Amino acid sequence: MSGKKKLKDLLHQSDNRTCADCGAPDPKWASPTIGVFLCLKCCGVHRTLGPNISKVLSVTLDEWTDEEIDAMIEVGGNSSANSIYEAHFPDGVSKLGPDASHEQRARYIRSKYEHQDFLKPSLKISSNNAPSASSAKEPVNVPSASSNPVQKPVCVEGAIGNLKITILQGANLAVRDMLSSDPYIVVSLGEQKAQTTVQKSNLNPIWNEDLMLSVPEDYGPVKLQVFDYDTFSADDIMGEAEIDIQPMLTSAMAYGDASQFGDMQIGKWLKSHDNALLEDSTVNIVDGKIKQEVSLQLQNVESGIIYLEVEFIPP
Template identity: 45%
Template sequence: MSIQHENPETKDVICPQKRIADLMHHAGNKFCADCGTPEPRWVSSSLGVFICIKCSGIHRSLGVHISKVLSLKLDEWTDEQVDALAKLGGNTLLNKKYEACLPSNIRKPKPHSSIEERSEFIRRKYEMQQFVDCDDNLSCPIIPSQGRSISLALAQSSTSYYNSFMDKKPSEKQQSKHRIGNAFRNSWGRKDSEHKAAKKSTSLAGMVEFVGLIKVNVVKGTHLAIRDVMTSDPYVILSLGHQSVKTRVIKSNLNPVWNESLMLSIPENIPPLKVLVYDKDTFSTDDFMGEAEIDIQPLVIAAKAYEKSNINESMQLGKFVASNDNTLVRDGIISLDEGKIKQEISVRLQNIERGELELELECVPLTQ
């Protein structure tokens, strides 16, 4: 499956995006590895499987320690990433591995299958790896009558990745009381009761429908807290419901520039986007460096309104006004720019002595 470069002099002619397109057209990769939906536009770069938008939401809920999801078209790929993906072998080879002992009484999801069916199958396939080794799992201990209880147990286990980071927070750290966008959210007609319902609806990871994707560009941190002798090694965790992704660690820098884009699926009942900053320690627990919560509901509503409109020119759609009542460093603008709904956010980190974080949000429809 690997792509052969013509020679060292022409290697840069074959750009990573062109190589990705070539991989997409391999026979097995033309259909989602988990449900068979044609023309999958997403890939688990860690597992190597090409997947559809619906299955990608389940993969994200597994955590990046199991499945790191990237867009084949929206994300920027490097040659090294494409090399690693090609070496994994593609859908045909990987399904032979992960479905090697798939029992006859277990039905693989179809393109029309529900989120519940996808979630149960995908978790068994990758998280539990129950179908991998026929020699070790000849009986494949999956009892159909226990499907509901197994599904619940697997769904609850998906929070372990996020909790592993949350456990690193200091015991004295207080719950965040600051959420960006409350006033603006209410102006769009969202009630507090809806937010409570959102929390309840996301209690089972992967068991919800998704309304879109949010692309978060973690731009930079400013004047972050010192957690080592004179500096820190900061990284950022983004969490939306039961999905968590994180940036790379930047060594010895209190003003780090990540400029790193991460993608999360947006559940139907939209929870706040949680932002956590930590200092990476090699021989001890990572140190907490601040947090913030961002209400993305107004951004999603603006994106939905744009889809139903005929607007083509760039324009401002809304604004969060910075004040003493919120954590904004400056006004946060929701804008339409070249057909994309974006929002620039700069926040003061909470429950820490100092630090600011700059983010760029983009709402991506499921059709992309």
């Protein structure tokens, strides 16, 4: 049996069909260092821990070595790993949920793996695939929404609200320098533009940055472009895509004050041959806010995926 087939079979186990940390369905990332399958939001925190604690790979996009696949199989999946890493919760601590904020995920995941706060007091990890307590490092700076100041929206006359676009991360971006690229993202709506910071020499960058745009009454799609920053010449384009915000705004107008409703799905942007969606993108009310997770296959370029979240903020 091939290594890829073994990994696919492991992913299809019932306990591996949800994220090991927050329980979100259909995880597409994994940490062979630890032996768990992860959702996009949790894997972003895992990357900040460093590969000595948690090396993160895409189940479908990255190339895996035989050793990494064997490490996953040896652990046995999420239930087996969590029987160690979540064996004992101190008073006042509960398991993470899929709707947790980035700050909550960062605290929980660092406590779980870096500091190993949820082990039984007498338990010592001996698996070669899991970091021992003596390998825990000093806390690292975890990127969060609070550490990336939100850009204030440009004031547009007659605006019907604002969009907070959280650029989460990119995957398998195109090479525009010798071996890598220095990517940044620009989003625009009409004459408004906002952009992320530049990620140096990184084809799988993590931004976790919030960009703000004001929504006029005669809005069109949000345009997203990825560029490679160059010091001495014009920045090279690394792909582009459009975000159709009509499904979100139509749903938002139909439901009015979202804070009056519980968590629920209220709309959907469907994947089709003429848009850049990797998969259908649902519009949801989450904690009284209207949000939409979007995965985009960059167009007019050889490769590249951008993961982001859009939130509509009424005026």
